[in-house]
Amino acid sequence: MxxxxxxxxxxxxxxxxxxxxxxxxxxxxxxxxxxxxxxxxxxxxxxxxxxxxxxxxxxxxxxxxxxxxxxxxxxxxxxxxxxxxxxxxxxxxxxxxxxxxxxxxxxxxxxxxxxxxxxxxxxxxxxxxxxxxxQEDPPAGEVTARIEEHMVEQLLATFDDEFGGWGTDVKFPLPRTVEFALVRARDQATRTLDAIQTHLLDTYDGGFYRFSRNRNWGAARCEKLTDENAAVVRALAHGYRYTGEQSYRESAERGVEFLTTTLWTGDAFGASQGGDEEYFRLEPSERADAEAPAVDETVFAGHNGLAIDALLRYHAYTDDETASQYARQARETLTETLVDDGRVQRYADADAPRGLLVDQARTLRGLTTSWSVLGEPGPAVDVAEWTLSHLRDDDGSFRDAPTGGAGLLSEPLYPLDTTVELADSLLDLAGLTGDRRYSEAAHDAVAAFAGAGERMGVEVAHYATVASRLGDLQVIAVGTDAGSDLHRAALRLADHEAVVAPTATGSRTLPENEARLVVDGEKQGTAATPEALEDLLTT
The missing domain is CATH 3.40.30.10 (Glutaredoxin)
Known part of the structure; x- marks a missing residue:
């Protein structure tokens, strides 16, 4: 209690x-x-x-x-x-x-x-x-290009031209929507990132507030959650990758600093900091003498998976070694204390729930990014296999938890947002391993909700991102160890929805110092230098 x-x-x-x-x-x-x-x-x-x-x-x-x-x-x-x-x-x-x-x-x-x-x-x-x-099963349907087209229409219909962001009431940062827009409606994405860093970034203590109560991004709710901060850092890092806008890098850095100081427990990332608005409305000189809101130092597996992902994406674009060091330490803590034969425990307590879809998906997210950026996969395959074996139904949909327990826990729940997170990571794992079972599982998971595609709004743009990747998955396999010039160039030049696979840790074999572009399983070309790779990816 x-x-x-x-x-x-x-x-x-x-x-x-x-x-x-x-x-x-x-x-x-x-x-x-x-x-x-x-x-x-x-x-x-x-x-x-x-x-x-x-x-x-x-x-x-x-x-x-x-x-x-x-x-x-x-x-x-x-x-x-x-x-x-x-x-x-x-x-x-x-x-x-x-x-x-x-x-x-x-x-x-x-x-x-x-x-x-x-x-x-x-x-x-x-x-x-x-x-x-x-009461309802997921509305299954066919995965088609119409899913992405519909989401682009939603972006255009709901974007706030005056203040940025989507909608005309409460403004959430919607980082996954920003990422979808970065390659489909970039002006919307950058204007929203501008609003986020102007209104939700705590310029004194670092980190990002949860959302704004007003259309003009005013009256922010001041609590700061690890998973939400990680998602914003990642979106800003991607924004920097596409635009070169220095302010996005600097804002992402402030988010990284907050995660690695205020929320750092010494081994991994704590859960959150409370939103005492009286404190956060103080001027910087007044805050120095005030007691900061309490930090919940509970290390949640899923939160740390997202933080690892965000810090390594930032590292991939900036070479920031501090970010990669903290990500490595958090990954080691996560895998050593909360992962057992692929089953993820939510936090370190004997009574903590195990095998929740949100923790499986987000832990896999951090591990596939670690594989792609650092060449260090950890138990990524084990986590994926446990999830496929224990949480997937015959139709390919995923339950949020092993069935059973008090109250309504005996009733299966099929969450759209968490299913999409898992499907996204399974696609990355397919690109890293060359195992089509993972992309097939991702397809079935997305198809389980495709019947509702025309009813989805911008808040679930991540669904459209994954649906798009299913039909056009780009993999850049690099025949070098992670960290080589060719590998680093691939991370920076590739579309953020592509998979970069350092093959020293994968199942493929490539000639040394060759990068190969594969789209939907078909080889498109090779490159031996960063310059040649840039030509390959831009032609």
Whole structure:
């Protein structure tokens, strides 16, 4: 249980079968509180609502209260999230949902307690329902060029010409959308990167805030999460690769500095820093004497996979050795402590979940990038094989976790965004190993959602990126060790959606000092020098 729970008067239980069985035996509904360490609203609700003695007494008497850290348990989060944190969810003893909300003050909480009690007394278990995502199978279809075309149309239709970014309300950085746009609508991508570094970069402490509440990128939410910072660093690095814009490199560097200082635990990257807006609104001279928001030093496997990927992409374009050293150390920590025969443990605790799709996919992401940039694959193949063996259904779709557990964990969930992350990494692994099984698995994973392609918005542009790569995967196989002039040139000259494979660690054999361009399995040409490679890739 997290420290913030100690501020409350609620008799919280840990998530598990025992808590739901106790609710069933007592004939009471469940109150599930989904919280995070970084959310100020979570801490405020603890202090203002759950700490109120009469509220706590009503909860303890009429409900079975369960508290879950949403970051440590993403498979629970995805089934019960009410749209933000805290998520306040009322469930039946079977785990189905009665109702829910996010932040609740004392008066609002009293009202919802009365309402839930009335509903429960009148209808009992029949009042519960499954979230829509658990009621439907993925909408399968054919992977065609239309998926990419539709996403380009979405970019054009939703781009904010006045302020940059997509949409006319809250502005998220959407780094994967930026990367999709870099090779299809570059002006949109660069204008969004300009807005991100102007409005979301913390110029004093480094790192990037989560999002802005306003269309003009004002009123930023100030929490800083490792996975989100890593994604922004990577997008800025790619922006620098395409444009040579020095500010993108400098902003990426500030993100790297934040990850390797504030969030560095000594062995790997911690999870997040809280978003105390009073602190982050201070002038630099005032911050120096103020207490910085707390850092959650939990080392999550998936977060570190993305950080390794981002730092090595930055290193590939800049030769920054500090970034590669931290990435190596984090990779060693991750693989030595959280990977066991390809199965990834979310964090270092005996009760931590294992084999979650998000951790498998993101760990594989870091390992394939390490293979491509450093020539050091680690257990990339083992991680991929475990995922294919344990989380893939017969139709090629992927479940978010091994099936089974309390509440709705017994219901399979097929997450689009995480499936895409896995498919992207499987394509890289296919390019690195020459094993078509991985590209075939990526194709089937994308096809599992292709029936919804015309309904997808820019927030899932990564899906269109992977669909495009399936039909035109570029691999630059380099017959040298990683770090040679030819290999380094390949990393910098290749499209960021291509795969650079240093063959000293792959299954292919090439003449020494030869780079070979292969597109969709067909050889397009070879080069023996960086200059010749540039000619090959630009003609």
């Amino acid at each position: 997290d420290d913030s729970a100690d501020e409350t008067h609620v008799e919280w239980r840990e998530w598990g079968e025992d808590a739901f069985e106790a609710a069933g035996d007592a004939g009471k509904p469940v109150l599930l509180a989904l919280v995070t360490e970084w959310s100020e609203e979570c801490h405020n609700m603890d202090r203002a609502t759950y700490a109120e003695p009469r509220i706590a007494a009503n909860i303890n008497d009429g409900f079975v209260p369960i508290r879950v850290d949403a970051d440590r348990n993403p498979h629970i989060r995805e089934r019960y999230n009410m749209g933000g944190f805290p998520s306040t969810v009322f469930c039946t003893p079977e785990g189905t949902i009665l109702t829910g909300a996010t932040v609740l003050g004392i008066d609002g909480f009293r009202e919802i307690l009365d309402s839930v009690r009335h509903t429960w007394d009148q209808r009992g278990e029949d009042a519960g329902s499954l979230p829509r995502a658990l």
